Amino acid sequence: MFDAVERMIEQVQGTIFETAIQPALFHLGLMDWSEDVFDGVEFALYGALAVVLAYILCRPLELWRPVERRDEAWGDRRAVRTDIIYTLVHRLGVVPAILFLVLAPIGVAIDSYSRFAGYIPPELEQLWHPLFNHPLATFLAYMVVLDFGEYWRHRLQHRLAWWWALHSLHHDQRQMTLWSDDRNHILDDMLALAWSGTLAMLIGVPPGEYPLMLIGFRLIESLSHTNVRLGFGRVGSLILVGPHYHRVHHAIEHATAPFDRARGCNFAIIFPVWDVIFRTWRPYAGYPQTGVAALGGTAVRCGYLRHQWEGFRRLAAALVHFVDRRRPGFVAAFRAE
Amino acid sequence: MLAAALPLARPATATTAVVLNSDDDSLSVIDSDSYKEISRTHIGRGPHHLIQTPDGRTLIIAMSGSNELVMIDRATGVEKQRVTASDPYQIGFSPDGKYFVAASIRLDRIDIYDGSTFQLLHRLPAATMPSHIAFSHDSKTVFVTLQGTSGLISIDLASGRVNWTAPVGRQPAGIITRSNGNLLVGIMGSDHITEVDPANGGVIRKIQTGNGAHNFLPSADGKTLYVTNRVAGTISVLNADTLAVAGTLQAPGGPDDMALSPDGHELWVTGRWHAWVDVIELASGALKTSVPVGRSPHGIFVY
Numbered sequence: 001m002f003d004a005v006e007r008m009i010e011q012v013q014g015t016i017f018e019t020a021i022q023p024a025l026f027h028l029g030l031m032d033w034s035e036d037v038f039d040g041v042e043f044a045l046y047g048a049l050a051v052v053l054a055y056i057l058c059r060p061l062e063l064w065r066p067v068e069r070r071d072e073a074w075g076d077r078r079a080v081r082t083d084i085i086y087t088l089v090h091r092l093g094v095v096p097a098i099l100f101l102v103l104a105p106i107g108v109a110i111d112s113y114s115r116f117a118g119y120i121p122p123e124l125e126q127l128w129h130p131l132f133n134h135p136l137a138t139f140l141a142y143m144v145v146l147d148f149g150e151y152w153r154h155r156l157q158h159r160l161a162w163w164w165a166l167h168s169l170h171h172d173q174r175q176m177t178l179w180s181d182d183r184n185h186i187l188d189d190m191l192a193l194a195w196s197g198t199l200a201m202l203i204g205v206p207p208g209e210y211p212l213m214l215i216g217f218r219l220i221e222s223l224s225h226t227n228v229r230l231g232f233g234r235v236g237s238l239i240l241v242g243p244h245y246h247r248v249h250h251a252i253e254h255a256t257a258p259f260d261r262a263r264g265c266n267f268a269i270i271f272p273v274w275d276v277i278f279r280t281w282r283p284y285a286g287y288p289q290t291g292v293a294a295l296g297g298t299a300v301r302c303g304y305l306r307h308q309w310e311g312f313r314r315l316a317a318a319l320v321h322f323v324d325r326r327r328p329g330f331v332a333a334f335r336a337e
Numbered sequence: 338m339l340a341a342a343l344p345l346a347r348p349a350t351a352t353t354a355v356v357l358n359s360d361d362d363s364l365s366v367i368d369s370d371s372y373k374e375i376s377r378t379h380i381g382r383g384p385h386h387l388i389q390t391p392d393g394r395t396l397i398i399a400m401s402g403s404n405e406l407v408m409i410d411r412a413t414g415v416e417k418q419r420v421t422a423s424d425p426y427q428i429g430f431s432p433d434g435k436y437f438v439a440a441s442i443r444l445d446r447i448d449i450y451d452g453s454t455f456q457l458l459h460r461l462p463a464a465t466m467p468s469h470i471a472f473s474h475d476s477k478t479v480f481v482t483l484q485g486t487s488g489l490i491s492i493d494l495a496s497g498r499v500n501w502t503a504p505v506g507r508q509p510a511g512i513i514t515r516s517n518g519n520l521l522v523g524i525m526g527s528d529h530i531t532e533v534d535p536a537n538g539g540v541i542r543k544i545q546t547g548n549g550a551h552n553f554l555p556s557a558d559g560k561t562l563y564v565t566n567r568v569a570g571t572i573s574v575l576n577a578d579t580l581a582v583a584g585t586l587q588a589p590g591g592p593d594d595m596a597l598s599p600d601g602h603e604l605w606v607t608g609r610w611h612a613w614v615d616v617i618e619l620a621s622g623a624l625k626t627s628v629p630v631g632r633s634p635h636g637i638f639v640y
Contacts, residue, residue: 022591031549126403206362206383
């Protein structure tokens with residue numbers, strides 16, 4: 001079945017590229033970009049597939065046992081509609097464009113310089129030979145390493161004031177659903193891609209597999225943001241991040257010290273083991289309300305563009321505070337509004 | 338190392354096609370008689386092109402992603418050796434076998450190795466996207482197309498010094514040396530090939546073939562020249578002496594590298610965008626079949 005789906009996507013990708021995109025590249029004099037753009041089309045198609053799969057998997061869960069019933073708790077769905085726009089714009093357009101047109105050329109330049117200096121990045125299967133003839137195991141091994149990097153990126157998003165200014169847009173959502181994962185400022189997305197892309201390059205992730213890994217991450221993240229009363233039990237919660245586990249991370253207040261904003265809890269993206277190892281795991285039983293109490297939900301109900309603008313304002317306030325400590329930080333500034 | 342030998346040890350009468358699937362890091366072996374893929378094997382990162390050693394005993398697969406050359410015994414399919422090489426994309430031996438050249442399209446460099454020991458002799462930066470390779474008949478010079486800067490570079494193999502760099506057309510790709518020593522270059526960003534003077538890179542003439550002119554393959558007798566046109570989805574059939582276009586074959590799907598069947602009756606061509614290999618019957622010019630393979634099939638070798 002997977003082969004049939006893969007074959008179908010290949011043919012759709014080939015047809016779109018051959019009939020619409022390649023002729024445009026040819027007439028624009030950009031044929032040297034053809035293979036990169038061809039891969040970008042594949043990434044966008046898999047991104048679309050991931051959105052469909054996330055909806056098929058997660059939407060029934062939200063209807064089955066929602067933590068918050070939309071009509072009762074939320075009043076309207078404007079904030080959710082913005083998240084849907086985020087998902088479609090970022091997964092199908094912005095992220096593939098950033099990845100293949102901005103970050104990939106930078107990555108190639110860095111790779112080129114380092115190789116010319118004699119440094120050839122190692123690969124996991126060269127370091128551990130049993131992986132070599134097991135592509136699935138290799139794929140999972142790379143996922144584990146990338147997830148380790150994602151855990152620490154997430155810690156820094158909360159720890160560094162300027163990064164928290166951007167990431168707080170994601171946490172400000174008080175109507176968390178399967179669509180909320182992509183609710184990120186575009187600068188935050190670029191930083192995230194640069195972070196994981198750099199790590200992928202350092203450990204030798206195959207360029208062709210990196211987009212598939214990103215899609216795997218996104219599918220699990222859609223599930224973990226789903227508005228459903230669903231945990232994986234005592235053992236399962238230590239194996240894979242699920243909706244309950246991640247909801248605790250999004251809790252509007254982390255009342256129990258030391259789980260405040262700066263320290264936080266349950267940062268893991270896929271594998272909770274990182275939280276256990278680095279002592280940020282919080283085995284909380286309830287389903288807390290989500291959001292950032294200090295911000296009062298200022299950016300929840302606006303549209304996509306205004307939300308992006310809000311991110312720039314928060315970042316500016318954070319940077320101004322960084323330069324002049326007498327000026328209020330972004331949290332203080334926005335709480336006053 | 339490969340877990341098992343590739344199924345290349347086949348009956349003497351059987352013909353076999355080896356295809357490199359660059360986007361899923363695999364190698365397909367096709368039974369050329371039944372037109373069935375009989376195996377698909379994970380081979381390493383980014384396999385793009387393959388050639389045989391001058392003695393014909395070994396297939397060398399250039400793994401651009403995993404920075405190595407994989408040596409496969411042609412008779413048994415057993416992997417003999419892996420040689421570290423930085424991002425080898427296109428590869429080729431000088432006619433006398435003395436030099437082995439690898440072009441790195443991603444990393445903008447050209448490496449010249451000893452053809453016997455694979456010891457690196459010269460490493461040259463080459464802006465940008467050095468791609469296809471051709472040699473002078475006297476094995477003194479290598480010519481490499483520069484896709485990113487519309488150029489062609491000529492390098493003295495012994496000294497590793499650049500003889501000249503010259504513009505030849507938008508996004509030049511495939512290159513081949515004619516019997517008279519002149520060069521032919523496929524101009525992928527346009528609809529033609531150019532004939533180039535090997536002494537100074539001057540363009541002698543242009544021959545229209547089709548949009549996205551990409552790569553070349555001469556027939557076994559040297560009388561015919563095939564040119565893939567990647568955007569047009571065609572293959573131009575040229576008289577190798579006059580360069581007059583004698584016909585056009587249909588090959589949709591982004592035709593790229595080609596190979597002839599041992600009897601010379603069939604032209605095999607990889608279709609990059611549709612993950613298949615087209616088999617064209619040359620007598621009729623008709624598409625005989627398309628064989629599904631892995632993603633983005635690129636290099637092909639038929640024997």
